Every structure is written in structure tokens, then in C-alpha cells.
Amino acid sequence: MAVVMKGMEVAKSMKNELIFRVEKLKESGIIPSLAILRVGEKEEDLSYERGAKKRLEGLGVVCETAVLPEDVTQEDFEKKFDELNVSNKVHGILVFQPLPKHLNIEPVKERIHPRKDVDGMSPVNMGRVFANDKKGVAPCTPAGVIEMLKHFEIPIEGKEVVIVGRSSVVGKPLSILFLQENATVTICHTRTKNLEDTCKGAEILVAAAGVPKMIKASMVSEGCVVVDVGINVDEEGKLCGDVDYEQVEPLASYISPTPGGTGSVTSSVLAKHVIESAES
Known part of the structure; x- marks a missing residue:
């Protein structure tokens, strides 16, 4: 049975430091x-x-x-x-x-x-992130994925990482953040040939294509770490991710749910970026 990576746990670990920094700002x-x-x-x-x-x-x-x-x-x-x-x-x-x-x-x-670009969408910040400049602000969701993996002490260095999704908001910047952690990264998308085989080779699989429940059990190897970034609405009007959770959870070693997964971490990273902007 997989360890469920709940975003609230990660957010709580970040809370005290962020509150302290906000109080220091308010004193000024x-x-x-x-x-x-x-x-x-x-x-x-x-x-x-x-x-x-x-x-x-x-x-x-x-x-x-x-x-x-x-x-x-x-x-x-x-x-x-x-x-x-x-x-x-x-x-x-x-x-x-x-x-x-x-x-x-x-x-x-x-x-x-x-400085106000707290979600890393400007060419200036994107360029800084790609250049590994510490002044660069990465988009909150990719930064949150790395934050979550580190919180659960999941090794990244040397791992085979597959990202399904090539957007400039998640897929592309996340690939850079993984490279900075010395992972080997493959970016896939909905038109990738042999997508299933590529995904099965992942030790860490990130679903960020925006397609409800597209990642099935047949695409995941046993023991894989699965991070679901997708936020979709299914046919019943309920929120769901890009991962078919019920199918994939039994195979994964760690898995993030949707809802209740990366969203809380993303929000905490967003708060961190706003606080950093106010401090500068």
C-alpha cells in the first residue's frame, strides 16, 4: 500500500517559519x-x-x-x-x-x-530559473512538487523522472528544477509515442497534462513515486486528478491524491513567494 503524500502535512511543516516572517514584516x-x-x-x-x-x-x-x-x-x-x-x-x-x-x-x-511575479511567468524569472539563478522565482506548482518530495525524504538525485505535460506553467519549469536536483528527466505529452512504456520506466512519475485520470495502472511500474498535479472535473462534477487513483495507488510506493495533494503545498509556496517579495 502506498504512502499517501498529503499536502496539508507539508503545508504545516512550512507554517511556523512563514508566520514568523509575516510578523517581522508587520513590525515594520x-x-x-x-x-x-x-x-x-x-x-x-x-x-x-x-x-x-x-x-x-x-x-x-x-x-x-x-x-x-x-x-x-x-x-x-x-x-x-x-x-x-x-x-x-x-x-x-x-x-x-x-x-x-x-x-x-x-x-x-x-x-x-x-518582484510581483510570484508564480514565475515573466521572461525575466523564467530565464533566471533556467540559468539556475537563485533570484529567479519558479512557478509555484513545480516548486511545490520538489518541496513535497523533499518533505517525504524521497531521493531525487540520479532518479529516472518522467513528466507527462509540457506546459510553461508546470512541465517545462519542473523539468529544470529536477535537473537542478541531478535527476534524469524525460518530458512526455499527449502525443508522445509509446507513452505507456516511457511512463513505466519512471522511478518518479509526475502527471501534469490536464487530462482527467489519464494515468492508468498499465503506465506505472511497481514502487514508483507518483505525483498528481492535475486538477480536473470529472463527468460527475467531482474534482479529480490526471491519475486514476484507484488503479494506481496499489502499485505506487508514494502517491499524492487530488484533491488533498499538491494544491496545499502550491498555496504555501505561493505565500512564501509573496512574503519574499514584501521583504525585498
């Missing part, structure tokens, strides 16, 4: 603040937002959401972003992605202040 008259920019009412976004607000506010970080309608124009979307970007009260900005297809995220990525 600084209240760390995050602004979430959300377009529409997707359940996946709302679920993450609820968890993030609860986590950040529990640490003493102010968290406010700017909500725009699904049919918002590019001009109005950028206008709202620019208001947050220049505000002295905002230390970090989180833009929920993916955006509706008619909106272009690129101008926002180019304009966001690197």
Missing part, C-alpha cells in the same frame, strides 16, 4: 498582499482560489481577488492587470491560467514586475 509596517486576477468562474480556478485564500490569510497574508467576466476584452483585461501592477499595496500578482481563448497572456507576462 508592511502587510504582505497578494492580488489574484481571475477571468470567469471555472470550478478548477474557484477550488484553487478558495484553498489559496484560506492558506494565505491563515499566515497573515492579505489575499484579494479581482474578477473579470469570461467575455472581457483584451483591453479591459490588461487595464485591470496594470492597476495591480503599479499598486504599492500589492506585493504579488497571480493570474489564473489558461485564459479564455480570445485573450492573450503574453503582454501581461512581458509587463509584470519581476
